[in-house]
Amino acid sequence: MSGHEDQDDLKPSNTPGYKPSAAKSAEEYAKLDANDESLARWKASLGITGDVPAGDTSGPKVTVLTLELDSPTLPPGKKLIFNLSDTAKLADTKKNPIVIKEGVEYNVRITFxxxxxIISGVRYIQLVKRxxxxxxxxEQMLGSYGPHPKGEAYAKNFDPEESPSGLVARSGSYNVRSRVVDDDGEVxxxxxxxxxxxxxxxxxxx
Structure with a gap:
């Protein structure tokens, strides 16, 4: 598969009839239609209140922090957590792949x-090749979020999956390419x- 085809696979699925709205800051959303009760409830669910201080909007909207693989079959004390800012450790997995037990239930957790x-329609997309x-x-929907009122990170647990099993599945390593992208196509x-x-x-x- 070519790099161009990889990019196509890593694009979010299109929702028929959906057209992304223009991006707004948390401060702009806080002032939007203040008397609309349903909109007020939606804004409250994102942690947006009437008093939103103007923040620094020059940096990235989102910082993706960790990716974790969890399973009830993991030995006590064993954790599979990637600190995504440690690019050297991620690169090392290409030479020393992490080990996943075959035929077990596991799930992925991401923190950001x-x-x-405001980020809207955000998804985690993972392409696996061998x-x-x-x-x-x-492709897992993360949802829509505003800045956390306390400045804390969000965590999202994905639906459980089952790892492949059998001699063929155990032969060779699997290369994974991951990204977090929104409905606008912003990565x-x-x-x-x-x-x-x-x-x-x-x-x-x-």
Missing amino acids: KVNHS AGIKVDKL YAVSWITDWEWAFKLAKEW
């Missing part, structure tokens, strides 16, 4: 911080890298 503005051939694609960078890449292999045990 919204720095300013020996250069696409074998899987995951939220990790350490100024739009996509991050990592690798895993399947084994009989963790």
Whole structure:
């Protein structure tokens, strides 16, 4: 698969009839239609109140912090957490892939911080290839968010999946390309890298 085809696979799915609205800051949303009760409830769900201080909007809207693989079958104390700012460690997984036990239920968890503005229709997209051939694609909706009222990070748990099993599945490693993107097609960078890449292999045990 060519790099161009990879980019197509990493684009968010289109919703028929949906047209993204113009981006607004949290401050602009706070002032928008103040007497509309339904809009007020929606803004409150995003942590937007009537008093939103003007913040620095020069940096990235979103900082993607960690990616975690969790499973009830993991040995006690074992954690598979990527600090996405540690690009050297991510790159090292290409030589030393992380190990995932075959045939077990696991789920992905992502943490991120919204720095300013409102993000809408944000999705995590993951493309998995083995020996250069696409074998899987995951697209998970994260949702819409405003900056956290306390400046804290958001966490999103994805639906559980089952890892492949069998001798064929255990042969070779899998290369993964991940990105976080919104309905407008804006990609939220990790350490100024739009996509991050990592690798895993399947084994009989963790």
